[in-house]
Amino acid sequence: MKRTIVAMPGDGIGKVVLPEAIRVLSAAGFEAEYVNGDIGWEFWCSEGNPLPQRTIDLLAEHRIGLFGAITSKPKNKAAEELDPSLRENGYVYYSPIVSMRQHFDLDICIRPCRTFPNNPLNFIRKSADGGFEEPVVDTVVFRQNTQGLYAGVEWTNPPRQVREALDTHPRFAAFRDVPGEDLAVSTRIFTREYCRRIVTAAFEYARQFGYRSVTVCEKPNVIRETSGMMEAEAAAVARDFPDIQLWSTNIDAQMMWLTKNPEDYGVIVAGNMFGDIVSDGFAGLVGGLGFACSANIGRDVAVFEPTHGSAPKYETLAPSIVNPIAMVLSACMMLDHIGEKERADRIRSAITAVIDEGAVRSYDMIKLAGGPDVIARGAATTQQITDAIIAKL
Ligand code: NAI
Numbered sequence: 123m124k125r126t127i128v129a130m131p132g133d134g135i136g137k138v139v140l141p142e143a144i145r146v147l148s149a150a151g152f153e154a155e156y157v158n159g160d161i162g163w164e165f166w167c168s169e170g171n172p173l174p175q176r177t178i179d180l181l182a183e184h185r186i187g188l189f190g191a192i193t194s195k196p197k198n199k200a201a202e203e204l205d206p207s208l209r210e211n212g213y214v215y216y217s218p219i220v221s222m223r224q225h226f227d228l229d230i231c232i233r234p235c236r237t238f239p240n241n242p243l244n245f246i247r248k249s250a251d252g253g254f255e256e257p258v259v260d261t262v263v264f265r266q267n268t269q270g271l272y273a274g275v276e277w278t279n280p281p282r283q284v285r286e287a288l289d290t291h292p293r294f295a296a297f298r299d300v301p302g303e304d305l306a307v308s309t310r311i312f313t314r315e316y317c318r319r320i321v322t323a324a325f326e327y328a329r330q331f332g333y334r335s336v337t338v339c340e341k342p343n344v345i346r347e348t349s350g351m352m353e354a355e356a357a358a359v360a361r362d363f364p365d366i367q368l369w370s371t372n373i374d375a376q377m378m379w380l381t382k383n384p385e386d387y388g389v390i391v392a393g394n395m396f397g398d399i400v401s402d403g404f405a406g407l408v409g410g411l412g413f414a415c416s417a418n419i420g421r422d423v424a425v426f427e428p429t430h431g432s433a434p435k436y437e438t439l440a441p442s443i444v445n446p447i448a449m450v451l452s453a454c455m456m457l458d459h460i461g462e463k464e465r466a467d468r469i470r471s472a473i474t475a476v477i478d479e480g481a482v483r484s485y486d487m488i489k490l491a492g493g494p495d496v497i498a499r500g501a502a503t504t505q506q507i508t509d510a511i512i513a514k515l
């Protein structure tokens with residue numbers, strides 16, 4: 123049976139890399155029908171909604187989405203660019219990705235960070251004898267995707283009831299006399315159910331793919347309640363996985379250790395913000411934004427996207443110069459999710475071969491500053507990279 127995939131290119135280079143990923147999927151023999159889902163800045167400006175209801179309906183119906191990237195801008199800038207006929211209708215800009223994650227409860231975010239042999243962007247470190255070592259990174263970050271500091275429960279000048287509630291905590295005494303307009307509060311809310319879901323997903327993945335440790339990366343010594351809950355749930359879940367070690371690190375120390383001994387970490391699990399931070403940290407060791415892929419998985423719906431944004435300065439470059447690999451790897455995660463792991467592995471092997479061979483490299487891989495001149499300086503175009511991957515298939 124042919125699958126239907128909701129393809130949401132979004133803005134900027136999202137419109138460039140998503141069609142490239144579809145080209146690779148087709149070349150690998152994956153038969154699907156793609157329906158276009160509107161998302162992004164254009165729909166904010168013209169409709170006052172960057173995630174129109176019709177796109178939500180498509181995702182609800184087909185359940186699998188491939189997503190490029192969106193542009194988002196600060197509140198005031200967003201208000202300025204809204205179509206004049208819509209102004210004063212009370213529209214407020216809100217990130218459509220965050221809305222999508224929350225609407226479909228896409229609470230499990232997976233971000234694999236793996237070294238490709240011979241990638242010039244791989245992390246190296248000096249060895250004691252003065253030489254260099256290139257540790258092989260194979261880390262998969264599980265990030266709680268819907269709660270915590272990104273849940274959006276926050277105020278500047280909180281309403282009276284909120285202030286009164288905060289005042290019941292003895293430690294709020296230090297802030298009691300701050301005028302409302304000078305007080306900003308962003309809450310960090312965790313629930314036991316969702317801590318347990320993300321930790322369980324991490325352990326199950328570790329077992330399925332043979333990782334020997336799961337590291338919970340929080341800060342329970344300081345953020346006792348939320349990080350404490352994540353840690354307690356990790357300890358409880360770990361009892362069902364006696365073959366896998368449970369490690370615990372603090373986010374700050376983890377950011378230091380990941381450049382000292384990244385090869386020590388297998389699966390990492392963290393709340394929303396720390397997961398965002400630690401996954402970017404590991405991604406930097408294996409090539410950065412051109413290689414960083416992700417999955418957002420809920421009970422019913424799953425959406426796959428590169429972690430990079432819309433890179434607006436490259437949107438109109440012709441030919442395009444951006445690296446499509448992050449998007450193609452995200453499409454591979456989609457194949458994994460729908461039971462097409464063999465096909466995904468075949469595409470990943472093709473990517474590995476192209477990188478290893480080194481004949482076709484995007485500007486980021488040859489360490490140039492992006493711009494129209496990079497092609498003349500030896501960089502491949504986006505389409506050439508896709509072609510090289512397809513040729514290996
Ligand atoms: P960005 O990820 O779009 O670009 C940062 C830099 O990374 C670019 O200038 C480019 O040099 C490089 N880069 C990104 N993707 C690349 C690729 N595939 N190949 C080669 N180089 C690549 O982040 P930036 O510039 O901070 O944000 C631009 C817009 O994207 C903003 O409107 C921001 O809000 C939005 N954004 C959207 C995200 C999403 O859709 N998930 C995530 C991050 C930012």
Ligand code: MG
Binds near residue numbers: 429
């Ligand atoms: Mg991020």
